[in-house]
Amino acid sequence: MSYRLLREILSDAQNENLKFWQVILNDNCRENRITEKESFSKMTDMYIAMKEADSNYDSKAKSASGMAGGDGKLLEDFRKQPNRLIGDFLTKVIEKAVKMGESNACMKRIVAAPTAGSCGVIPAVLITYEEEKKVAQDRIIEALYVAGGIGEVIAQSAEISGAKGGCQAEIGSASAMAAGAVVYLEGGDNEAIIHSAALALKNMLGLTCDPVGGLVEVPCIKRNVSGAVNAIVSSQMAIAGIRSRIEPDEVIDSMKRIGNLLPECLRETSKDGLAITSSAIKIMENISS
Amino acid sequence: MQLFDIIGPVMVGPSSSHTAGAVKIGYVAHKLLSEQVVKAEIFLHGSFLATGKGHGTDKAIVAGLLGMQPDDVRIPESLEIADKMGVDIKFSGISLKDASPNSVLLKLTGKSGRMLEIVGESLGGSIINIAAIDGLSANFSGDRPTLIVHNLDQPGHVAEVTSMLSHKSVNIASMQLYRENRGGNAVMILECDQEIPESAVEWLKKLEGVVKVTYYSLIPTGGSL
Numbered sequence: 001m002s003y004r005l006l007r008e009i010l011s012d013a014q015n016e017n018l019k020f021w022q023v024i025l026n027d028n029c030r031e032n033r034i035t036e037k038e039s040f041s042k043m044t045d046m047y048i049a050m051k052e053a054d055s056n057y058d059s060k061a062k063s064a065s066g067m068a069g070g071d072g073k074l075l076e077d078f079r080k081q082p083n084r085l086i087g088d089f090l091t092k093v094i095e096k097a098v099k100m101g102e103s104n105a106c107m108k109r110i111v112a113a114p115t116a117g118s119c120g121v122i123p124a125v126l127i128t129y130e131e132e133k134k135v136a137q138d139r140i141i142e143a144l145y146v147a148g149g150i151g152e153v154i155a156q157s158a159e160i161s162g163a164k165g166g167c168q169a170e171i172g173s174a175s176a177m178a179a180g181a182v183v184y185l186e187g188g189d190n191e192a193i194i195h196s197a198a199l200a201l202k203n204m205l206g207l208t209c210d211p212v213g214g215l216v217e218v219p220c221i222k223r224n225v226s227g228a229v230n231a232i233v234s235s236q237m238a239i240a241g242i243r244s245r246i247e248p249d250e251v252i253d254s255m256k257r258i259g260n261l262l263p264e265c266l267r268e269t270s271k272d273g274l275a276i277t278s279s280a281i282k283i284m285e286n287i288s289s
Numbered sequence: 290m291q292l293f294d295i296i297g298p299v300m301v302g303p304s305s306s307h308t309a310g311a312v313k314i315g316y317v318a319h320k321l322l323s324e325q326v327v328k329a330e331i332f333l334h335g336s337f338l339a340t341g342k343g344h345g346t347d348k349a350i351v352a353g354l355l356g357m358q359p360d361d362v363r364i365p366e367s368l369e370i371a372d373k374m375g376v377d378i379k380f381s382g383i384s385l386k387d388a389s390p391n392s393v394l395l396k397l398t399g400k401s402g403r404m405l406e407i408v409g410e411s412l413g414g415s416i417i418n419i420a421a422i423d424g425l426s427a428n429f430s431g432d433r434p435t436l437i438v439h440n441l442d443q444p445g446h447v448a449e450v451t452s453m454l455s456h457k458s459v460n461i462a463s464m465q466l467y468r469e470n471r472g473g474n475a476v477m478i479l480e481c482d483q484e485i486p487e488s489a490v491e492w493l494k495k496l497e498g499v500v501k502v503t504y505y506s507l508i509p510t511g512g513s514l
């Protein structure tokens with residue numbers, strides 16, 4: 001991976017007269033010595049695996065701890081409510097994000113993007129987009145390259161694991177990746193893509209990783225929802241012309257520094273935060289008994 | 290990090306370190322044994338022991354030992370599958386010295402009686418390291434074809450192995466040497482860019498002073514399933 005900065009992607013796109021996603025595709029081909037066709041078909045496999053995971057949601061499955069399972073079904077049923085507050089698109093996004101998070105907790109097959117804990121964000125946004133906007137699947141695959149490019153820069157210049165950077169690095173990164181992908185699908189330019197990512201990431205800065213019992217369930221599953229919704233909201237701001245007042249690459253840099261400052265007890269060790277509340281302790285006692 | 294580490298991998302949840310990494314450790318161990326596992330003593334260490342149950346680490350390791358890869362949907366049923374196949378599996382806890390938090394010691398016996406003992410550690414993001422083989426240090430990730438040669442610590446063995454590889458046009462990516470004590474048991478670990486032909490591996494086994502040859506190939510065997 002040759003990109004440490006989002007700006008480098010943009011300048012290559014401009015110099016070579018390519019789209020954002022094509023720059024990432026080319027980079028992937030160079031790095032792995034594969035053809036464009038091979039790379040694109042591999043990315044297609046990833047998306048198909050996401051769609052399979054979405055449609056294979058099992059509403060009866062429960063995680064080993066008993067904490068996770070069944071919430072996706074509640075949302076699916078609620079979608080049929082005529083007077084719900086939230087519109088169709090976001091309603092679906094919320095439902096898919098919970099379902100994917102639950103599937104992961106229940107040992108189903110998912111696609112880590114960028115991690116298993118944050119596996120619900122990107123598919124919730126992109127599958128809903130394909131279904132609701134009736135776009136060709138190939139456009140979604142292109143959007144996945146946009147998401148992947150943003151994720152690679154974050155991985156290079158900051159972190160994408162909760163153990164190293166807190167949840168801002170997992171759900172935050174996924175949200176930024178999805179936010180850029182949606183702007184691409186909506187026809188925004190490259191500037192709007194990286195500002196959308198920046199706006200999304202800014203909203204997630206400082207988020208701690210404090211999972212109950214060290215398991216990827218609470219709060220992880222529902223955080224996928226906030227990451228997905230945040231991505232869509234951020235993309236709308238960016239397409240409307242709003243720009244992050246902080247340069248996007250500097251936002252990523254901030255995330256890195258904040259991650260370094262997070263105490264170890266809030267980086268996946270379950271030694272503080274939600275993980276040591278009385279509710280959490282009660283849940284853990286029930287599991288071990 | 291590569292693009293398909295960011296969008297991907299496809300894996301069975303819930304955790305890349307405690308589930309996907311654990312499958313990979315089991316899988317590499319199964320490949321190293323190079324025959325069906327009939328008995329496995331599994332010693333969980335650190336966070337594998339503490340939170341392994343909730344992450345399905347036990348099922349994940351056994352799935353790998355049966356030859357499943359991290360995206361195999363049968364992982365959650367691996368314990369039942371092993372049971373049906375008559376594989377004898379025993380779990381216990383252990384405190385390993387100087388081991389990383391997500392580690393496991395595997396004592397395996399294969400169909401023909403071949404035995405293998407390895408320590409595997411999961412380093413996060415489904416990246417693993419094999420830290421010991423048969424009590425001697427090791428250090429490899431299972432991302433490349435890997436040759437492990439246990440030999441007596443005598444002059445000449447390294448040259449024999451490397452010249453055989455060059456003869457077969459296999460390029461060495463990394464090479465490590467460890468020994469218990471001078472003149473005792475030694476091990477060399479070679480990660481290669483190409484697969485080593487089976488005949489060459491067999492030839493090595495017959496060399497004087499070579500105690501054991503283990504080869505990890507990336508070519509899937511379909512496992513013992």
Ligand code: SF4
Nearest residue numbers: 117162167170209220
């Ligand atoms: S809380 Fe921790 S484990 Fe859960 S999704 Fe966030 S970073 Fe991952």
